[in-house]
Structure formats: structure tokens, C-alpha cells
Amino acid sequence: MKRSLGRPRSAAADEAILAAALELLSEVGYTAMSVEAVASRAGVGKATIYRRYEDKTDLVIAALSTTTADFRVPLRSTSRDELIAIARSLAETPPAVALSVTGTLLSEQDESPELLDHFRERVIEPRREVIREVFRRGIERGELRTDTNIELAIDAFTGSFLAAHIARGELSSNWPRAIVETLWQGLSVPHAH
Amino acid sequence: MKRSLGRPRSAAADEAILAAALELLSEVGYTAMSVEAVASRAGVGKATIYRRYEDKTDLVIAALSTTTADFRVPLRSTSRDELIAIARSLAETPPAVALSVTGTLLSEQDESPELLDHFRERVIEPRREVIREVFRRGIERGELRTDTNIELAIDAFTGSFLAAHIARGELSSNWPRAIVETLWQGLSVPHAH
Amino acid sequence: MKRSLGRPRSAAADEAILAAALELLSEVGYTAMSVEAVASRAGVGKATIYRRYEDKTDLVIAALSTTTADFRVPLRSTSRDELIAIARSLAETPPAVALSVTGTLLSEQDESPELLDHFRERVIEPRREVIREVFRRGIERGELRTDTNIELAIDAFTGSFLAAHIARGELSSNWPRAIVETLWQGLSVPHAH
Amino acid sequence: MKRSLGRPRSAAADEAILAAALELLSEVGYTAMSVEAVASRAGVGKATIYRRYEDKTDLVIAALSTTTADFRVPLRSTSRDELIAIARSLAETPPAVALSVTGTLLSEQDESPELLDHFRERVIEPRREVIREVFRRGIERGELRTDTNIELAIDAFTGSFLAAHIARGELSSNWPRAIVETLWQGLSVPHAH
DNA sequence: AACTAATCGAGACGGTACGTCCTGTCTTTGA
DNA sequence: TCAAAGACAGGACGTACCGTCTCGATTAGTT
Secondary structure (H helix, E strand, C coil): CCCCCCCCCCCCHHHHHHHHHHHHHHHHHHHHHCHHHHHHHHHCCHHHHHCCCCCHHHHHHHHHHHHHHHHCCCCCCCCCHHHHHEEEEEEEECCCHHHHHHHHHHCCCCHHHHHHHHHHHHHHHHHHHHHHHHHHHHHHHHECCCCHHHHHHHHHHHHHHHHHHHHHHCCCCCCCHHHHHHHCCCCCCCCCC | CCCCCCCCCCCCHHEEEEEEEEHHHHHHHHHHHHHHHHHHHHHHHHHHHHHHHHHHHHHHHHHHHHCCCCCCCCCCCCCCHHHHHHHHHHHCHHHHHHHHHHHHHHHHCCCCCHHHHHHHHHHHHHHHHHHHHHHHHHHHHEECCCCHHHHHHHHHHHHHHHHHHHHCCCCCCCCHHHHHHHHHHHEEEECCC | CCCCCCCCCCHHHHHHHHHHHHHHHHHHHHHHHCCCHHHHHCCCCCCHHHCCCCHHHHHHHHHHHCCCCHCCCCCCHHHHHHHHHHHHHHHHHHHHHHHHHHHHHHHHHCHHHHHHHHHHHHHHHHHHHHHHHHHHHHHHHHEEECCCCCHHHHHHHHHHHHHHHHHCCCCCCCCHHHCCCCCCCCCCCCCCC | CCCCCCCCCCCCHHHHHHHHHHHHHHHHHHHCCCCHHHHHHCCCCCHHHHHCCCCCHHHHHHHCCCCCEEEEEEEEHHHHHHHHHHHHHHHHHHHHEEEEEEEEHHCCCCCCCCHHHHHHHHHHHHHHHHHHHHHHHHHHHEEECCCCHHHHHHHHHHHHHHHHHHHHHHCCCHHHHHHHHHHHCCCEEECCC
16 A cells, blocks of 8 residues: 655645635736745745646646536526526636636647646536536426537537627626527527428 | 828838737747747847737737638528538637637736727627628528527627537537537427427 | 947946845855845846846856956065065955855866856956066065965965965954965075075 | 663764765765755755754764864874875865855854854864974974964965965876975075075 | 654755746837 | 837746655664
């Protein structure tokens, strides 16, 4: 059995680092956030951060992935209401950080693909799984089409949120209901029978 | 009389700067691209860039807006085919730059909202207008629902592209057809009559 | 003719950097002096220092070599008085910095011999030349032995200063006269005739 | 009763630490030598070093003082030959470490004068005592002047070695004989009688 | 044989400095 | 007046040490 040697890493430092990173990310954004500021606010040496994370981007991914647990599956009586609940959760998420981090990671895909993988696994995929579960349940219940491509539907759902922010900034209060309505009914005119 | 004094600005420099910026953006991404590298590749002094653009972000917006003209409205016999054509255009666009620029701009929204406005006006809006025209024509033709919220539909369309890239990276070759199909039919099961 | 391009280096920065370095050297010593502190005290960016000097050691050498001009040849009626005058100049020199820099340079002789060469040329040799001139004149005047190995005599003279500091620290006020006396008469008992 | 409790300190560690420190000192010099490297080469934890020595300088002093015993008093038939023998011993000593350590200690004289005292007592003084003994014996034998200031003579002797290294680096093979000759005869021309 | 206490190698801790790079501005010569 | 070249102040990057601190695992003397 492989027992660890030396002084163990401090759990208090773990938490302080991630909390400070998350605060600074939302305050000043990805680019303007400095590792030095994170260390200072966490009351931690810079080396203590770099012992845990490869570089600034890696730290940010870890900080973002702590927010994953807050994104929970809502239980409602209909799939439609569940989707609206999810849309409400999305609407409360600050998109700036996620967008710039994602963009940076995609840019650096060739140099360090493992960071992007890590991000998808820790940040993106947990959120998608919550939505995926709602879709699966909706199909079982007979409320959603059985031939729906779930991944594309999730794309449309979460992507709408991104595109709305990019195009117009703040979302209106009835956005969750409106976007679900739009995706629910589809674009085509109903067939006559 | 409003005629400029002294040596006029070089049109060659204009082009070289934007071309170099565009190249570097697609090569290394927004964060890793340095104004110094743009100047060097364009064979231009840094001051020549800063005489034209406020800062790095402003330069990038200008570079990106040169690509706007390439995004043209396709004419097909059906709206569905036109949407597929647009999806194909989207699929050819590298999303990384737009994402990281947008993220950065959103982060800095409080300090310099005019840059974000500029970006929306020059880069985002022209592309959306192309898609908007397709939707308008589809409604006129009777192929699309009259009660469709066009802005939300555009969000779903362009956002799907972003979300797919974020979640899975490269898009499959049949993605344009598949995403249009998904949005076209909607999520709900058809009503019995 | 090769004329320089671009903004010329600031002479004000040159001076401020060397002055700040010299101050800090005498205040805290070589090891405790930081380049960051030099930059800060000089009101200068760190890059402005590193544009001029390879590294910290190179900066220190440059700072020390500005003190060379102060070490002047004294004119007295006898060589003995001139040597005493030089000993007095030596006694006023703070030896700590020179010793630690010299030691460091000798240690790193294998990795970067050019720094040591530079130090010898700029700091050591000018001082030795002053003393060498005194010896040459003394021999011409017939006051010093013609078979004296001047380099070894200079070694004994300047080395006495170092060794005294290493062994006992502060020099007594009559040290200049006493050391000249010791070297002047030699160690051996006078021959009987 | 003053007997120690707990596990006694390892003599093997004592030796390994000093040996590693001495090796690294001569390989890379005082400044570039890290305590971490000493610990690693000695196969010892860093705390095991800091349990024995106050800080890096203290460790170096201890390492250097182990070399003291090698500097022995030579017995020859004349003082002149004994001085030449000592000069030969000096010529074999690497001077870089002593210089940088001394310089650092002098720089820090105000903060920690006890380290400098310790260095003088353990490293400098034992060597001087060997030379002092030779001078004393020479005076008793009637070979050296009775009015010689022994401390200054030792300064001249050991200092010559330092100055030669600083000014020219490696010493020539006949340096021991030449420096003794220079100091022996003195600088002044012999008086006529 | 069990207990106590200081040591051991290992390695994490907060902190500080290193030398590099980039931003946006400024200052020169030359066209 | 604009161009290129490149220096400017400032500040973040990621690395490397310093001297201290915690681990689990020895290695003695004391009960």
C-alpha cells in the first residue's frame, strides 16, 4: 500500500485558495485576476498554489468546478417546468468568467488539450448531466419526443443562454419561460391533419 | 477646410495590422496574442497600432469585424435549407476567439461598456441580421410559425454551435442538418387530434 | 555611419539606477539587496534595469565601477607618503560589498567568466593602476628597490587591507602608517656589514 | 543528572551534512549553494540541518571549520622556508568561498555580529595562529626583525594570496617563493653604510 | 514489554526575489 | 505629421530558496 510521506497538504489552504480565486474571478474576471492576488487574499504563499495547480488556468478550472455542486436537478411535475427551473438556474450564473475561460482553453487546445479535457469533465459535463437526466425522464414520461437527440437539445438549451448574453447582455426576467417555450414548440408550423 | 496635415496614414499598414492580428488570433488565441507580435508580423511599430485602436481588445474587435462580410445570406428554395446552409457556415467558424473576446468584454463591462457595444455592433449583430432575414422570410413564406420569437430562435441556433464546441470540440459533418432538425421539430410530442 | 534607431536610453535612469544600487549595497549588502528594491528606489521599472545589465551581479559591478573615479593618485614628496595616502584611501572603503561580490564572482568563474573579467577590468584594475603608478615613480626616484615585483607588492598592499578586515574588522586610525612601515622595511633582519 | 532523553542525534548525519556542504561550496560557491541541495546530497531532511545550525551561513561556517585541522604548522630549518611552506598551503586553498562568506558576514555585521565572531574564531583565527607561531619562532631564532608587527605581517601574507586571486585568478607555480621574497626584503632600498 | 521523548526523512508552509514578458505611453530619427 | 524603432513605468508570470512546520516511522533510555 502506497502511504504518503511528508507533511500533508493543508485542507484549509485548499479551501482558502479556491474561495479567493472564485471571489476574484467574479470581481475582476479571468484576465485581470492575478495568481498573486489570489495568494494574498487566501493568506497563502504563491508556491502553495503552484504546488496544487499547473498554472493560472488550471487554478481557475478548479475554482469553477467547486460551483458544480450548486447546479442541482429540480423535481417538478412536468418536464416543461423542470426545464424552466433549469433555465432559471442558468440565468443566475455569471457568464463572463465561464466564457473567457472557455475561450482561452479552446484557443490553447493544441498546446495543452488536457486542460480543456479537465474543464469539460469537471465543469461542463456535470451540468450537462443534470439536464440530460431531465430529458431522459421527460422521454420516459412521454412528454418529450422519443427521437430527440438529447445532446443537441442540451446544446440548444445551454447555448441559448450564452448567445443571449453575447448578443444582449442581461436576460429579461421572463427569459426562462420564453426560451423553453421557443424550444418546446419548435420552429416549424404544425402540420394540418 | 477639413483637410489633414502632414503625412497621411498608410493604408498598407491598416491592412497589414488587421491581417496579422487575424492570423495570430487564430494561431494562438486572444490571451496569448500580444500586440507586440502583431506589430512585428505586420512590420509596423507598436505606436502605429495604438494610433488606430484604443487597446488590444479594440484591435481584436476591428480584426474580427473584417470577417463579417464573409457571412452572407444564402438563398435556397426552403427556409429549412437556408438554415442548414447557415449552420454549415457556422461550423466553419473557429469559435475560440469569439468566446474569449466576449468573455473578456463581459468581464470588463463595468469599466468599458463601449467596447462591448462596439463588438456587438460590428461582429455579432451583422451575423445575427443575416439569420434574422432568413427567419423573416420563412415566416412570410408560411414555413415558420408566426409566433416564433426570432431573437430567441437565433440564440438557440448560434448558441447550439457554441455549446457543441464547448462540450465536445469538433463538430461532426452532419451537424448542420442534425441541429436544424432538432430545432425545427421542437421538443414536445405532437398533439393528437 | 551607424546611427541608432528608436528612443535613446535615458541618462537619468542610468544615474538613478546606479545611485540606488550603490546606496542599497552599502545599506544591506550584496545578498540582501534586491533588484526590485533598486528599481523601486530609482523610480524605474525592473525591465529598465535588465535592459542594461544581464543580471544582479552585472548591475552591482557597474555600480561599484562608478566609485573607481574617486580613487585618485596622490602626489606627495616621497613614495612613502604616497603609499600612506593610498592606505588611507583604502581604509575609507567599505569592504563588505567588494568582498561578497568578489567571492561570488570567483565562485561562478566556471559558469560566467566574463563577469569576473568585467569586474577586474572595471573595478580592480583601475585601482591597481593608481598604485602601480606610485610604485613606478618610486623606483624612478630611487626610493624603492629596482628588483621589486610590482604586482606582488600591490597584492601585499591591497591584500593587507582585506585580511585586516576579515581578521579584525574596523581598522585602527594609525593603520595606514603602520602597514606601510611593515611592508617598507620587510621582514628580515638587516644584514650586518 | 544531565542526560539526554529521546533518540540521540545521528553522527552519520552530522558527517554527511558537512561533507555535502563542503562539496557543494567548492562546486557552486556560497550564494549558489542551497540548503535544499545540501540536504538532498547528504540524504537528510532539511530539518535535520536546521536542528544543528541556525541558518545557511552557520552551516557554511561549520563546514569550513572542518578544514582547519588540515592547515598545519610546518617545521623547516629556516623561517623563510617555513613561510614558503605556508604560502604553498595557501596556494592550494580555494579562496572563493572564504571571500563570499566573509563578505556576506561583514554585510550582516549589524544584524548578526555573532556569526562573524564565530567565523573568525573557528576558521580565520586557527589559520592565523599557525602563521603567528612561525613568526614568533623566527623572531626568537633571530631571523626576523624584533620590531615586526606580527598581525600586520600576517595580514600582508594572507592578504597577498587573496589579492592575487582577485586580480589575476590562478597563481603561478613559483608564487609561494616569490611572495615570500617580496615581503622578506621589503620595499625600500637598502641603506648605504 | 510498555512507555516516553527526541530524532529521522520527507515534504508542505508563508514569504520573498529572481529574470522574463507584455501593456499602453513616450521619444527619438527619418520620410 | 506620420512612420519604424525601441525605451519607459508598471506589474504578472512561473521558478527557486529560505527557514519553519507537520507527518509517520525509528531509536534510544525509563518504568
